[in-house]
Amino acid sequence: MFKNNFKIAFRNLKRNKLYSFINISGLAMGIAAFLLILEYVSFEKSVNGFHKNISSIYRLLNENTKGQTWPQVEPGWAQKAKESFAEIKDYCRFEEGVGQGIVQRSDKKDATFREVNMGYAEGNFFQFFSFNVLKGNAAEFKKPNVVFLSEAGAKKYFANENPVGKSLVLFNQFGKATYSVEGVFSIPANSDIRYDLVFSLETLKNPANLNDNGWARLDNLSSQYINTYFLLSDGADYKKTEQKLISLRNELKKDKDGIVFRLQPFANVHLPASFSDNYQTTGNLKYVYILGIIALLILAIAWFNYINLSTANSLKRASEVGVRKVVGATQQSLVFQFLGESLLVNCIGFVMALVLVQLIQPLFNDIIGKELSLRSLINNPVWIMGLGLLLLGSLVSGAYTAFSLSNFKPVETLKGKLNKSAKGATLRKSLVVFQFSISIALLLATALIYRQLNYMQNQNLGVNTEQLVIIRGPEVGRDSTYSQRRTAFWNDITQQSFIKDYSLSGTIPGNGYNFATSGFTQPGSKKGDELKSYSFAIIDSRYLNTYQIPLKAGRNFTEAETGVEWNDNSKVMLNEKAIEELGFASAEDALRTKIQWDERQLEVIGVVKNYHHTSLQRAIDPIIFYPQNNSAYFSLRLSTNKLQNSIAKLETIYKRYFTDNPFEYYFADENFNRQYITEQQYSRLFTTASIWAIIIACLGLFGLATYTVETRTKEIGVRKVLGASVFTITQLLSKDFLKLVCIAIVIASPIAWYVRT
Amino acid sequence: MIKITGLEKYYRTEEVETIALNKLTIDVKEGEFVAVMGPSGCGKSTLLNILGLLDDPDGGSFVFNGIEVAGFNERKRADLRKKNIGFVFQSFNLIDELTVFENVELPLIYNNVKATDRKKRVEEVLDNLKIMHRRNHYPQQLSGGQQQRVAVARAVVNNPKLILADEPTGNLDSSNGNEVMQLLTELNEKGTTIVMVTHSEHDARYSHRIIRMLDGHAVTENILI
Ligand SMILES: Nc1ncnc2c1ncn2[C@@H]1O[C@H](COP(=O)(O)OP(=O)(O)OP(=O)(O)O)[C@@H](O)[C@H]1O
Ligand SMILES: [Mg+2]
Numbered sequence: 001m002f003k004n005n006f007k008i009a010f011r012n013l014k015r016n017k018l019y020s021f022i023n024i025s026g027l028a029m030g031i032a033a034f035l036l037i038l039e040y041v042s043f044e045k046s047v048n049g050f051h052k053n054i055s056s057i058y059r060l061l062n063e064n065t066k067g068q069t070w071p072q073v074e075p076g077w078a079q080k081a082k083e084s085f086a087e088i089k090d091y092c093r094f095e096e097g098v099g100q101g102i103v104q105r106s107d108k109k110d111a112t113f114r115e116v117n118m119g120y121a122e123g124n125f126f127q128f129f130s131f132n133v134l135k136g137n138a139a140e141f142k143k144p145n146v147v148f149l150s151e152a153g154a155k156k157y158f159a160n161e162n163p164v165g166k167s168l169v170l171f172n173q174f175g176k177a178t179y180s181v182e183g184v185f186s187i188p189a190n191s192d193i194r195y196d197l198v199f200s201l202e203t204l205k206n207p208a209n210l211n212d213n214g215w216a217r218l219d220n221l222s223s224q225y226i227n228t229y230f231l232l233s234d235g236a237d238y239k240k241t242e243q244k245l246i247s248l249r250n251e252l253k254k255d256k257d258g259i260v261f262r263l264q265p266f267a268n269v270h271l272p273a274s275f276s277d278n279y280q281t282t283g284n285l286k287y288v289y290i291l292g293i294i295a296l297l298i299l300a301i302a303w304f305n306y307i308n309l310s311t312a313n314s315l316k317r318a319s320e321v322g323v324r325k326v327v328g329a330t331q332q333s334l335v336f337q338f339l340g341e342s343l344l345v346n347c348i349g350f351v352m353a354l355v356l357v358q359l360i361q362p363l364f365n366d367i368i369g370k371e372l373s374l375r376s377l378i379n380n381p382v383w384i385m386g387l388g389l390l391l392l393g394s395l396v397s398g399a400y401t402a403f404s405l406s407n408f409k410p411v412e413t414l415k416g417k418l419n420k421s422a423k424g425a426t427l428r429k430s431l432v433v434f435q436f437s438i439s440i441a442l443l444l445a446t447a448l449i450y451r452q453l454n455y456m457q458n459q460n461l462g463v464n465t466e467q468l469v470i471i472r473g474p475e476v477g478r479d480s481t482y483s484q485r486r487t488a489f490w491n492d493i494t495q496q497s498f499i500k501d502y503s504l505s506g507t508i509p510g511n512g513y514n515f516a517t518s519g520f521t522q523p524g525s526k527k528g529d530e531l532k533s534y535s536f537a538i539i540d541s542r543y544l545n546t547y548q549i550p551l552k553a554g555r556n557f558t559e560a561e562t563g564v565e566w567n568d569n570s571k572v573m574l575n576e577k578a579i580e581e582l583g584f585a586s587a588e589d590a591l592r593t594k595i596q597w598d599e600r601q602l603e604v605i606g607v608v609k610n611y612h613h614t615s616l617q618r619a620i621d622p623i624i625f626y627p628q629n630n631s632a633y634f635s636l637r638l639s640t641n642k643l644q645n646s647i648a649k650l651e652t653i654y655k656r657y658f659t660d661n662p663f664e665y666y667f668a669d670e671n672f673n674r675q676y677i678t679e680q681q682y683s684r685l686f687t688t689a690s691i692w693a694i695i696i697a698c699l700g701l702f703g704l705a706t707y708t709v710e711t712r713t714k715e716i717g718v719r720k721v722l723g724a725s726v727f728t729i730t731q732l733l734s735k736d737f738l739k740l741v742c743i744a745i746v747i748a749s750p751i752a753w754y755v756r757t
Numbered sequence: 758m759i760k761i762t763g764l765e766k767y768y769r770t771e772e773v774e775t776i777a778l779n780k781l782t783i784d785v786k787e788g789e790f791v792a793v794m795g796p797s798g799c800g801k802s803t804l805l806n807i808l809g810l811l812d813d814p815d816g817g818s819f820v821f822n823g824i825e826v827a828g829f830n831e832r833k834r835a836d837l838r839k840k841n842i843g844f845v846f847q848s849f850n851l852i853d854e855l856t857v858f859e860n861v862e863l864p865l866i867y868n869n870v871k872a873t874d875r876k877k878r879v880e881e882v883l884d885n886l887k888i889m890h891r892r893n894h895y896p897q898q899l900s901g902g903q904q905q906r907v908a909v910a911r912a913v914v915n916n917p918k919l920i921l922a923d924e925p926t927g928n929l930d931s932s933n934g935n936e937v938m939q940l941l942t943e944l945n946e947k948g949t950t951i952v953m954v955t956h957s958e959h960d961a962r963y964s965h966r967i968i969r970m971l972d973g974h975a976v977t978e979n980i981l982i
Contacts (some may be wrong), residue, residue, distance in 0.1 A: 004859065004862075004863075004866055007855075007859070009853050011854040011855075012854055015853075015854065068817070142960075185785055318853070319850060320852050320853075322850070323850045323851070323863075324852075324863065324867075325811075325835070326809070326811065326838075326844050326846075327837075327839065327863050327864040327867060328835060328838060328839025328840075328864055328867035328868060328910065329867050330832060330835050330867075331831070333867070408809050409812075411806045411811050411812050485819060492849070
């Protein structure tokens with residue numbers, strides 16, 4: 001029986017080549033899209049899951065009065081908390097920002113790189129977290145001046161040599177220090193912690209190694225710069241611990257800043273447990289859900305094709321059903337036959353989908369910026385769910401077809417009296433409308449996302465980032481001759497005819513702020529105003545000119561003012577938003593009044609017009625501009641012609657004064673738009689997905705159309721004989737389908753609108 | 758073997774109700790060869806479908822082999838049908854995707870006959886009907902006469918007690934038609950009961966008895982032997 005059924009199923013596929021092609025390729029495309037998105041979803045769900053103690057680990061967060069959270073906390077809390085609360089078994093601190101600098105092989109100067117994926121971490125880092133130490137001994141990391149490298153980091157500096165026992169020199173704000181390489185570890189792709197080099201935090205415990213950066217002391221309770229993770233004992237109620245931590249903070253923190261501690265389960269650091277959980281995460285649950293839904297919709301479109309085409313084709317199968325019933329087939333045996341057929345088609349579709357996935361995987365990876373493969377599915381339970389879903393879908397779509405086909409009365413089918421057009425036509429039409437509604441809604445939603453993205457990228461930021469080249473300031477060779485060399489460098493640079501403007505600053509638009517802090521008041525402040533947070537941007541006297549940011553009132557910094565020591569300076573500029581936050585009635589009002597920053601008094605010498613220092617998705621922050629000759633960023637506005645020549649010239653000059661520093665440059669506008677990289681990736685992904693959905697739906701529509709033409713050949717023939725032109729016939733045939741697509745558009749537009757808002 | 762009394766069948770469409778069978782009463786004995794004749798639309802096919810348990814009567818009684826079958830459910834009818842009845846249609850009704858062999862084999866499959874026995878039986882029947890050499894062909898590769906012979910082969914492969922034939926020669930030329938009639942006669946001689954609908958007086962003469970129908974009931978019966 002089975003053999004016979006499969007035989008006939010195969011022969012049917014072979015005979016109706018067009019139907020089979022449309023059916024199978026539609027299914028293959030649908031399943032392929034589903035698998036790719038499943039890869040992504042299961043990857044997102046698996047992030048950080050490899051840490052053995054993940055269920056007992058919690059991340060310490062700060063939460064301000066506006067409900068915003070961030071993981072950079074003061075380094076002193078960890079030890080105090082462990083001493084005070086028995087359920088805190090251990091802690092691990094690591095930082096991902098303040099330590100960044102330039103790393104150099106001590107024995108080979110050409111291996112010098114500016115590092116971003118680096119930081120200092122606690123000595124127990126390799127016991128606390130579950131990274132495999134491939135070479136060396138994890139215990140060595142507890143010592144000062146030790147560095148461990150990821151496989152990529154090891155390759156970068158030591159190629160195929162064994163790095164253990166070699167040494168690296170790190171140049172950063174903590175000065176120049178030599179570190180001995182004592183280990184190589186691996187980082188799984190699904191890890192949020194992504195170090196290429198991790199330096200022992202133990203080094204910074206010695207205040208002598210801080211290069212006068214007292215703010216960074218590891219026991220301090222005032223500078224928020226380090227991530228802190230706690231390991232709680234089994235069965236501990238972390239919400240209770242959280243309350244204890246809040247009390248501890250209130251008790252020990254002298255200047256009140258309105259911030260409370262939160263504990264976030266490590267398992268929720270990448271994706272929150274639910275949408276109501278608004279703690280900062282590294283992933284985006286909303287996108288994961290949207291993509292999951294898109295995957296299901298695409299799959300549904302493919303299955304609707306299957307239902308549509310096979311029920312449309314049922315006229316051809318009807319007489320077979322009749323004959324089989326006449327010679328003794330029961331409805332049950334026919335249901336099994338057609339279910340078998342649908343499983344067969346789905347299986348072929350599945351196999352083709354696997355091939356298709358292999359083919360488009362690189363493209364997909366390129367779009368989402370990840371290295372995914374089908375293999376990443378196998379290690380995840382999501383995969384079983386996906387497979388179950390596939391099976392269920394093929395059964396349901398097959399079952400519908402099977403029951404509708406096996407229901408034919410032999411008497412009717414054998415006489416050819418089957419009512420040709422009516423059977424299932426309404427269902428087919430509704431499915432087509434549904435398919436196109438989905439596809440068009442997806443497409444419209446994508447178009448809206450695109451428009452918004454476009455708007456963000458082309459919106460006037462209030463700052464001119466075009467033709468601006470950014471060079472990272474030097475870290476190597478910051479000795480007694482440094483400031484002299486820097487002056488010489490700028491003298492040389494300003495001689496160049498292609499330089500129109502230049503500036504030195506601690507931050508640039510698109511790269512965030514130097515830090516944020518509270519404690520600002522003015523005589524008219526209300527109680528609680530001191531809890532408001534302000535962002536600091538360290539700039540020189542040329543920053544506003546270079547970035548073409550207008551002043552609203554007052555004056556800019558002078559060159560002399562940018563040279564004043566940090567603690568001796570009493571002059572700042574504020575943006576309009578900061579004026580507003582401080583409660584000043586007008587800019588002039590602010591210029592007349594001294595403001596208080598804890599114990600210090602500051603004079604507002606200028607008010608800067610609001611501009612977007614960060615992404616347009618964020619409201620403009622209150623900014624305090626602080627004058628310093630900080631050389632983290634060199635911004636240079638170049639004249640438009642011969643850009644490459646100008647940059648080559650810049651490099652020569654840079655290398656002349658700052659030997660051994662890598663010369664790295666980028667354009668300020670591109671850098672600013674990098675903030676939208678996730679949105680860009682998702683909008684590309686959504687576009688691809690909706691085009692994919694439309695192709696599948698069109699494939700099905702094409703199948704239905706050829707079917708209609710086939711069943712109406714006789715009618716068409718008669719009409720032609722009677723004098724109908726090809727045009728009128730085409731019109732006649734396409735009218736029905738156009739009507740359906742129009743209905744779909746009408747349905748889809750409000751859906752798309754709703755989805756976007 | 759067949760005893761029909763007061764059989765009724767209506768077809769209801771939106772506006773009109775057609776009476777296809779109107780209090781029809783007929784008897785067919787075991788081993789008989791009966792021809793049913795009458796003008797188009799008088800209910801011949803409807804009768805045959807009810808006899809073949811493909812359709813349900815709306816009234817009256819139908820006793821098949823001593824069992825009242827009017828009111829049997831679909832499953833019971835299918836069971837009775839596949840064990841006792843073979844069909845031959847005017848338009849052959851072979852399955853295009855199956856070969857001659859496979860078409861003939863189908864009833865045996867649904868009767869759960871073992872594969873080795875099936876092969877033996879199918880080959881025997883194909884041999885008898887002289888289409889063995891065509892066993893691996895598909896229906897479209899055969900002439901009309903050959904196709905109808907395959908259909909007859911399929912109808913008899915199961916050794917049914919009753920063969921129902923609805924205008925079996927309707928689509929055939931006279932020589933092919935005669936051949937099929939010859940086949941049916943031979944089957945009847947071996948003991949199979951046959952009820953055949955036909956428009957041809959010539960074909961009807963192969964039977965023992967002609968039932969003439971008009972507007973859903975039998976009007977006359979001609980006994981030929
Ligand atoms: N499915 C149906 N729906 C409605 N009316 C039907 C249906 N089948 C048959 N009829 C009607 O029932 C009557 C008998 O039909 P039937 O097919 O039995 O005639 P017939 O004697 O076989 O005719 P022919 O010699 O043309 O084959 C006819 O009037 C026909 O129109
Ligand atoms: Mg008829």
